[in-house]
Amino acid sequence: MSTIYEEGTLPRPLPVGKAGFRTSGWWGMLALIGTETSLFAYLIFSYFYLQSQNSQPWPPSGLPPLRYAIPTTVALLISAGTMWWAEHSIRLAKPPRLVIGILVTLLLGVLYVILQFLDWKIEPFVLNADAYSSLFYVITAAHVLHAIVGVLILAGMVLWSAMGHVSPQRYVPISVAAMYWYFVVLVWIAIFVTLYLLPYISPH
Amino acid sequence: MAVNPTFRTPVIARPTPELRDKLEQMWKDKPGLLGWLSTVDHKKIGHRYIFTAFIFLIVGGLEALGMRLQLAQPDEHLLTPALYNEFFSMHGMTMIFLYSLPILSGFSNYLWPLILGTRDMAFPRINMFTYWVFLLAGIFLYIGFWEGKGTNVGWFNYVPLASRAYDPDWNVDIYSLGMIFLGISTTAGAINFIATAFRTRAPGMTISRVPIMIWGTLTANVGLLFAVPAVSLDFFLLWCDRQFGTHFFDPAVGGRPLLWQHLFWIFGHPWVYAIVLPAMSIVSQALPVYCRRPLVAQSAVVLATILTMVLGFGVWVHHMFSTGLPAVAMGFFSAASFVIVIPSAVSVFAWVATIWTGRPVFTTAFKFFAAEVVLFVIGGVSGFMTAAVPLDWQLTDTYFVVAHLHYVLIGINVFPVIGGIYHWFPKMSGKMLSEKLGWWNFWLMFIGFNVGFFPMHISGLAGMPRRIYTYPASMGWGDLNLVTTIGAFIFALGVLLFVINVVMSLFAGRKAPPNPWDADSLEWATESPPPSYNFAVIPQVGSLHPLWEGRLEEKGGRSILEEGAVLDHEHEIPGTTVLDAEPDVILKQPHPTLAPLIMALLIAGTFVGMLLTMWWVAFGCMLAMIPALFYWFWPNAETGWEIRA
Numbered sequence: 022m023s024t025i026y027e028e029g030t031l032p033r034p035l036p037v038g039k040a041g042f043r044t045s046g047w048w049g050m051l052a053l054i055g056t057e058t059s060l061f062a063y064l065i066f067s068y069f070y071l072q073s074q075n076s077q078p079w080p081p082s083g084l085p086p087l088r089y090a091i092p093t094t095v096a097l098l099i100s101a102g103t104m105w106w107a108e109h110s111i112r113l114a115k116p117p118r119l120v121i122g123i124l125v126t127l128l129l130g131v132l133y134v135i136l137q138f139l140d141w142k143i144e145p146f147v148l149n150a151d152a153y154s155s156l157f158y159v160i161t162a163a164h165v166l167h168a169i170v171g172v173l174i175l176a177g178m179v180l181w182s183a184m185g186h187v188s189p190q191r192y193v194p195i196s197v198a199a200m201y202w203y204f205v206v207l208v209w210i211a212i213f214v215t216l217y218l219l220p221y222i223s224p225h
Numbered sequence: 226m227a228v229n230p231t232f233r234t235p236v237i238a239r240p241t242p243e244l245r246d247k248l249e250q251m252w253k254d255k256p257g258l259l260g261w262l263s264t265v266d267h268k269k270i271g272h273r274y275i276f277t278a279f280i281f282l283i284v285g286g287l288e289a290l291g292m293r294l295q296l297a298q299p300d301e302h303l304l305t306p307a308l309y310n311e312f313f314s315m316h317g318m319t320m321i322f323l324y325s326l327p328i329l330s331g332f333s334n335y336l337w338p339l340i341l342g343t344r345d346m347a348f349p350r351i352n353m354f355t356y357w358v359f360l361l362a363g364i365f366l367y368i369g370f371w372e373g374k375g376t377n378v379g380w381f382n383y384v385p386l387a388s389r390a391y392d393p394d395w396n397v398d399i400y401s402l403g404m405i406f407l408g409i410s411t412t413a414g415a416i417n418f419i420a421t422a423f424r425t426r427a428p429g430m431t432i433s434r435v436p437i438m439i440w441g442t443l444t445a446n447v448g449l450l451f452a453v454p455a456v457s458l459d460f461f462l463l464w465c466d467r468q469f470g471t472h473f474f475d476p477a478v479g480g481r482p483l484l485w486q487h488l489f490w491i492f493g494h495p496w497v498y499a500i501v502l503p504a505m506s507i508v509s510q511a512l513p514v515y516c517r518r519p520l521v522a523q524s525a526v527v528l529a530t531i532l533t534m535v536l537g538f539g540v541w542v543h544h545m546f547s548t549g550l551p552a553v554a555m556g557f558f559s560a561a562s563f564v565i566v567i568p569s570a571v572s573v574f575a576w577v578a579t580i581w582t583g584r585p586v587f588t589t590a591f592k593f594f595a596a597e598v599v600l601f602v603i604g605g606v607s608g609f610m611t612a613a614v615p616l617d618w619q620l621t622d623t624y625f626v627v628a629h630l631h632y633v634l635i636g637i638n639v640f641p642v643i644g645g646i647y648h649w650f651p652k653m654s655g656k657m658l659s660e661k662l663g664w665w666n667f668w669l670m671f672i673g674f675n676v677g678f679f680p681m682h683i684s685g686l687a688g689m690p691r692r693i694y695t696y697p698a699s700m701g702w703g704d705l706n707l708v709t710t711i712g713a714f715i716f717a718l719g720v721l722l723f724v725i726n727v728v729m730s731l732f733a734g735r736k737a738p739p740n741p742w743d744a745d746s747l748e749w750a751t752e753s754p755p756p757s758y759n760f761a762v763i764p765q766v767g768s769l770h771p772l773w774e775g776r777l778e779e780k781g782g783r784s785i786l787e788e789g790a791v792l793d794h795e796h797e798i799p800g801t802t803v804l805d806a807e808p809d810v811i812l813k814q815p816h817p818t819l820a821p822l823i824m825a826l827l828i829a830g831t832f833v834g835m836l837l838t839m840w841w842v843a844f845g846c847m848l849a850m851i852p853a854l855f856y857w858f859w860p861n862a863e864t865g866w867e868i869r870a
Contacts, residue, residue, distance in 0.1 A: 032790070034232045035799075037811045038865025045347045045800070045812065048420035052450055056412050060454035063491070067462075067473070067484055074481050081479065148471060152479035155471035159462070173851060177858065186860040190231055 039193050046197045054204045057167065061208050064160045065215050071152050080153050080220055082146040089140040090217045093133050094209065100129035101206040108199045111182075114189040120182050123195075126202060127175040130168055133209075137165050157216060164205075164212055171205045174198045233811060235790035235799070240761035247793055252344070252757040254817055263817040265349035266757060270356050271335025272653065275646075277360055278328035282639075283720075284367075285319035288312045290717060293677075297710040299698035309694035310377040311396075315370055317380030318400065322407060323363045325500040325638045330355070330414055332645055333442045333503065335653060337418070339748035339755060340436050342427025342764040342771075343798045345814050347420035350821050350857065351413050357825030358410035365832060366403035369395055376400035379692060381493065382463075384474040384485045389467040398467060398836055401460040406832045408457040415446035415453075423803050427747070428790075429766035429782065430806045436746050436769070437520060440527045441506020445499040448534045452499070456492035459485060468838070483548060490541035498537040501633065502530055504641040505572055505601075508594045511648040512576060514744040515591035516583025519770060519777065521575045529571035536565040546617045555614050562612035569605060573598060588742075589663030593644025596671050600636025604629060607682065622692075625685025631678045643670070643723060650727070651741045655754040656734030662726040670719030677712025680705045745770035750786050762789035763799055766806070795863060813865030820857035827853055 039046070072079045107122025141161070146154040178198045181187060187195055238244070254260035254269075264270075292312050295304045304312060334352060338345050346352050369375050374395045378386045387397045422443045426435065462473040463485065472480040513520045520526065542550065542558035576598050585591060607629040611617045620626060643666075650658050684705040689696065696702055740749035749772055751760055767782030768774055774783055790799060796814035801807060827846045834843030860866035 032234050032237050034234045035808060035811050036231060037233050038813045040231070040865075041800075041810050043424075043803075044810075045420050045424050048423055049348060049351075049416050052416040052419045056415070056450045056454055059451045060458060063455045063458050063488060067458075067488070070484055070487065071473075071479060071481060074483075075479050077479060079479075149469060150472075150478070152472045152475065152481075155465065155473055155480075159465065159471075173854075177855065181860055184860075186866050191866070 039191050042193065042196070044193045044197075046193060047200070050197045050200050054200065057204065058208065061160075061163070061211065064156070064163060065211065068156050068160065068215060071156065075152075080146075080157075081151050082154065084220050085157065085217055086140075086143055086145075087217055087221075088143065089136045090213060093136045093140070094213050096129045096132050096136070097206045097209050100126045100133075101203055103129065104199050104202045108192070108195050111187060111189060111192040111195055116182065116185075116187070119187070119195065120179060123175050123179050123182065123198075127172055127179065130172040130175065130202075130205075133168055134165055134172070137161060160212060160216060164208060167208070168205050171202050174201055233794075235792055235808075235811065237788060238762065238791050239788045244791060244793060245756070245761050248758040248761060249756060251793070251795060254757075259819075260817065262822055263819050265345075265353045265815060265817050265821075267334050267338050267346050267349065267352060268653075268755065268757075270352050271331050271333075273356055274327055274331030274334055274359070276331075277356075277363065278324050278331055281319050281323040281363060282328070283724075285316050285324060286717060286720065288316040288319070290713060292316065293710040293713040295694060296696075296706050298707065299696055299700070299703045301695055304694060306694045307373065307377070310692075311370065311373065311375045313692055314376045314379050315367075318366065318376055320634065321380055321496075321500070322404070323359075323366065325634060326411065326496075327359055328642055329442065329445075329500065329503040329638075330359075332507065332642075332649070333418060336649065336748055337421060337439065337442070338425070339652075339751065339759055340438060340746050341421070341425060342430060342747045342750075342760065342766060343425050344759045344763075345425075345796070345798055346417055347424050348417045350815050350818060351417050354821035354825055355410045355414040355417065357822050358413070358828060359407065361825055361829040362403055362407035362410060365406055365829065366399065369399045374399060381489055382485075384463065384466075384482045387463060387485075388474065395836070398464065401464040401467070402832045402836050404460045405457045405464075406828065408453045409828060411449055412453050415449045418442060418446040419450070424800055425798055425812065426801050426806045427764050427766050428799055428801055428806060428808045429784070430801070432804050432806075433524075434766055434769045434806075436510060437523060437526060438503075438506045438510035438746075440530055441509065442503040444530050444534045445502045448495045448537065449499050451538070452492045452495035455488045456496075459488035459492070462488075464835075483545070486545050486548065487541070490544045491538075493544065494541045495534070495537045497633070498534050501637040502534065504597075504638045504645075506530065507641045507645040508576065508597055509572065510746070511590060511645060511744075512594040513579050513583070514648070514742050515586045515588055515594070516579050517586065518579065518583040519745070519773075521578040521582065522571075523575075523769070526572050526575045529568035532568040533565060536561060536568065540565055543612055543617070546614050547621045559612055559614050563609065566605065566609050569601075573601060573605075588647070589658070589660055589667050590644045590647035592667045592671075593640050593647065596667070597636060597640040597644070600632055600640060600674075604632030604636050607632060620685060622690055623685035624681040624689045624691060627691055628678050628681035628685060631681070635674060635678070640670075646723075646727070648742065649748075650730070651737030652748055652753050652755070654731060654734075655737050656730045657737050657741060658726050658730045658734065662722060662729070666719055666722040666726060668719075669722060670716055673712050673715030673717070673719055675712070677709050677716050680708045680712075684709070740772065745773040747771055760789075762791055765789055813863060815864050818857070820853065823853050824850065824857065
């Protein structure tokens, strides 16, 4: 019996292991980002819902200061650029630039976490003052937690790049880590606009 | 260490005994306890899911029988009011969260790689992880029950009743943390199903050749991805309110109790579809086998399934019609709740047409599936009735709603599940279930169910409210409740017969051939039970019904099952493209490992620390997750990393 294979199917040379772009890890990360993004969407929904149901001033105890929030935003935007540069470098087969790029991204992530802790210290309200302050802290803390996870992922990538586990043929873990980092940065933009900018634009 | 070659052309061959031996050595688990704890075999994970979820079904069922004894006559005092509160809350929580989705995950875990014609899921370690988390979260949710500290304000746990002021003990703390804990399992499982469906189908299984069972579970899991965060967040906010004095639900300083209900039902209604769509797809997959024809209008059923899930995100307010929302909001959500009937009806008509135009074989499995169609219609119509706001105001919080939700959940989840076990038990165990016991099993369950639950419609219309532990004789609900209790016990007897049938068949059942029902999908192409590697050579799929080709007047390709890619270098499966299922990579799948168990235990430790407010325990476990994750993901050649020699 002669076997007829449809066009595009076996047999032909196939890459082995973590090759290609849309890997299992890519799908997994996409799904993870989907679920985590909806977590933040529900947090922001809660924020707007409580604001809409309130006849009191919102925020009740004064506007959140921008002293640290603006540098935070700048740092995170730059970190998205350095992450892209790192990923681009490995495609161009420049492993040293890869390690430098991830390292810079990682440090900017650490900087963000420090800035957020400083930001909490100068807020005019505490966690259990009212519903607004409770949400403010939970939303920012949820994001810091995600950023810390991102920093740990990047630390793993630095380690494995330095150990030579990543190559121009197989760099997908870097791309997947980069996806997560872009997600962290994008969610911050949404939080920055909602929590820090909107109260200035339309004080309630 | 060995260096991975970057490219390889898979060898195409027919399976030989030597190849089978080699694959068996490669894919089998380590012996003993270590092997049991470290396995990542999707078939074993599926077994464990089904077994554990079934235990929870029995526990939740015993709680229900306790309630039915209490309610059988007016003014009874078998259970105290406090114990009754715990019973109905734990019953709801158990059935909805610990039985109905996990049992379907069990089916999917076991069957997906077989139906998809491959050897494993996309993420075998995450797969094992989800089971351990489910098991530990299930135990966690039950730790307080024996000391009167099980959840006790209903499974939907409304504030302010669930706040510290009105429920000061651990009851709601356990429930809140346990639900966040369980959500990790659900979400990780959803991610695994999605990646598996898009990535690891057999070559040639294009998007139009994906069996219906995959569609139902995939749709449900995409929905879960977006729904579960709402409830995890809700319970987290409640826990913060109870533990740290935050004010999310406290109207005195800007919080709103209705925020709880919104977040809960934004999750809750999609969840309903997540626990019925995979079960409906079990019917769509297996019912046609007994009708000796393909499912009528498969494409329409697939599209209706997806549409139901999408619409399912827009109907949550129909659980809140009596909370005093604006009329515009109620009008919108009422209309949306009517619209969602249309895609649901598509499946019903497709099943009816399949039976009508087929030549039904009246096996036990067929009876369970046909019963599902009937019960779905009854439960669907009573749901449709409560979508109308004025009627809902009359019926909300009465036994009418209890009747509705049990027709939906038992009718569309339990009946397909039992039917599904009759259908796939030969594949899973290598033994046939007894059809004679099956006949008694089915009729006891079907009659008991209707005798038990239909009268609840009437007691609801007569005004009997939910969640009351007893009622005075003057209300006149006594006779109806006695009938309900008798029905519940007949139903329980049916479930008991099922358990007896399973146990007897495991020990003394007839040996099952590879394809006892002459079914069409790929899981029937391998032995019963399947070997550890599922398929000795990877099948090449040419149509929607690979094992019915030649009998159907179908255009298109022919599947190739007798020879295929060998892939015998460690744990290998083909990765294929999303739409055309063209192989584009040879995936290296992980070997058995303890990493998932370690991670699950650390998460359990974190939640126990949070419950006991021993913060150093919680924090210590979280810190320990960092090395555990590095251990899990450490690059090695087995999982396809490039390793420099």
